[in-house]
Amino acid sequence: MSKLDHLTVIELLKKGDEKTIHQLYVDHKNGFTLFANKYDLSSDDLLDIYQDSIIALCENAKKGTIDNLESSLSTYLFSIGKYMIYRKLKTKNKSISIDSDDQFPQVAEDEIDETENEDEVRLLQENFKKLGEQCQKVLRLFYYEEKKLDVIQIELNYTNKDVLKSQKSRCLKQLKDLIKK
Amino acid sequence: MFFLFFIEFKTIKCYKMEKETLINHYFEKLLSAEEQKQFDLLMESDVDFAKEVAFQKSLKKAITLNERAELKRKLTSFEPKKAKVKSFKIWYAAASLFLIAGLGFYFSQNSNTAIYEEFYQSYPNVVAPTVRGEQKEDTKSEAFYEYDSGNYEKSLALFSAIYESEKDDYALFYKALSQMELQKTNDAINTFKQFDLNKNNAFTPFVKWYLALAYLKDNQKENAMQLLKSLSENENPQQEMAQKLLTELD
Numbered sequence: 001m002s003k004l005d006h007l008t009v010i011e012l013l014k015k016g017d018e019k020t021i022h023q024l025y026v027d028h029k030n031g032f033t034l035f036a037n038k039y040d041l042s043s044d045d046l047l048d049i050y051q052d053s054i055i056a057l058c059e060n061a062k063k064g065t066i067d068n069l070e071s072s073l074s075t076y077l078f079s080i081g082k083y084m085i086y087r088k089l090k091t092k093n094k095s096i097s098i099d100s101d102d103q104f105p106q107v108a109e110d111e112i113d114e115t116e117n118e119d120e121v122r123l124l125q126e127n128f129k130k131l132g133e134q135c136q137k138v139l140r141l142f143y144y145e146e147k148k149l150d151v152i153q154i155e156l157n158y159t160n161k162d163v164l165k166s167q168k169s170r171c172l173k174q175l176k177d178l179i180k181k
Numbered sequence: 182m183f184f185l186f187f188i189e190f191k192t193i194k195c196y197k198m199e200k201e202t203l204i205n206h207y208f209e210k211l212l213s214a215e216e217q218k219q220f221d222l223l224m225e226s227d228v229d230f231a232k233e234v235a236f237q238k239s240l241k242k243a244i245t246l247n248e249r250a251e252l253k254r255k256l257t258s259f260e261p262k263k264a265k266v267k268s269f270k271i272w273y274a275a276a277s278l279f280l281i282a283g284l285g286f287y288f289s290q291n292s293n294t295a296i297y298e299e300f301y302q303s304y305p306n307v308v309a310p311t312v313r314g315e316q317k318e319d320t321k322s323e324a325f326y327e328y329d330s331g332n333y334e335k336s337l338a339l340f341s342a343i344y345e346s347e348k349d350d351y352a353l354f355y356k357a358l359s360q361m362e363l364q365k366t367n368d369a370i371n372t373f374k375q376f377d378l379n380k381n382n383a384f385t386p387f388v389k390w391y392l393a394l395a396y397l398k399d400n401q402k403e404n405a406m407q408l409l410k411s412l413s414e415n416e417n418p419q420q421e422m423a424q425k426l427l428t429e430l431d
Contacts, residue, residue: 018255034304037418051256051257075306078305120236143241
C-alpha cells in the first residue's frame, strides 16, 4: 500500500472494502508487533489491541473523522494502538510512563463503556438481527456510522426526509415490540 | 367541539414530532443552543422522553457492539497460519534455489540480502503523529511528516539538523532510519555507531537490531551476529526476532 494514496484507502475503508481491510491488517501487523513488544503485555493482549485498533480506524474512517488526515495511515493506526496499550496497562494497574510528546487521536468510545442497561443492550443486539434488511440499514447508518438523516436520505434514495423519518420510527417500534416478547 | 379536538390532536402531534426531532438532532449532534436547553429540560421532567433517549442510546451501543464483533471475526479470519506457511515456503524455495546455485561469495552476498529483505521492516513514527488541526508547526513535526510521507531525503535533512542542535536520541535514530530507507547503508551504519549502546534506553534494542540488519546488508556478517547475540541473550523487545534471525544465519 503506497503511502501517497492513503486518501483512496480511507475512501475504500468507508465502504468497508474487505480487501483493503485485509491488506491494511497484513501490512501493519509486523510493524505493530515490533513497536508494541516493548510493553509488558501478553501476545494475546497485543493481538487483541491490534485488532481493536484496526476496528477503531475503520470506524473513524466511516464517521469521516479522518478525512483530513495529514499523517500516514500507519502513523495514525500506531497512535491509536499506543493509546489502547496505555489504556490496557492502566486497567492492569501496571506502571507506565507516558511520554509528554504523545498525542492521541480521538478514539470513539463515548457511551460504549457505560455499564447501565446491560440487559437491554444484549436483548437489542440479538433482536436487531431479526429486523428487515432496510430497517437494519437505516438504523446502522444513523446510530453506528453517525450519518445525518439528510445524508441517509440521499444514500438510500428516499423521496423526502419525512418518509425516512417515519421509516426510522417504524423500525424502532418493531424493535421495541420484539424485545417485549 | 370537533374543531377543538382537532386542534388538540394537532398540538399533541406537533409536540410529539418536536420531541422526535430533538432526539434525532441529539444523535446527529445538530442540537442548537435553544434545542439543547429544551432537550435537557425534557430529560429532567419527562420520564417517557428520557426513557426513549436511553433506549436509543442502548440501541446505538448494541449496533456498535454487533458491528465490532463482526469485524473482529473477519480480522481473526485474516490470522490463519496459511499466510505464514506460504511466506516460509517461498523463503525455503528461495533458499534452496540459492543452495543449488551454491556459488561461494555470490551466494553469501545474495542470501544476506535476501535475509535482510525478509527481516527489514520500516520502523513506524511512534513519536509525533500528525493530524490536521492538532499539528504543531515545528521542525520536529515537519521531520516526522516527511518521514511518514516517505520523503526520506527531506526527513534525513531535518532529523540531521535537529540532532545537530538538540542531540536528542530520537533524531539520531530516525536520521539513521531515513538513511536505511534511502539505501545509504554505510551512512546508516555510521549514524547508528554514534549511539552509546551502554545507555540502554528505549531505542537501544532497536538501534542494535537495525544496525545488525545494516551490517548484514553490507556483508559484515560477523558484526551483525555479534549484535544479534547480545540482543538474544537478555530480555528486550527484539529478543525473539534476534534469535530467529540468528538461526537463519547459522
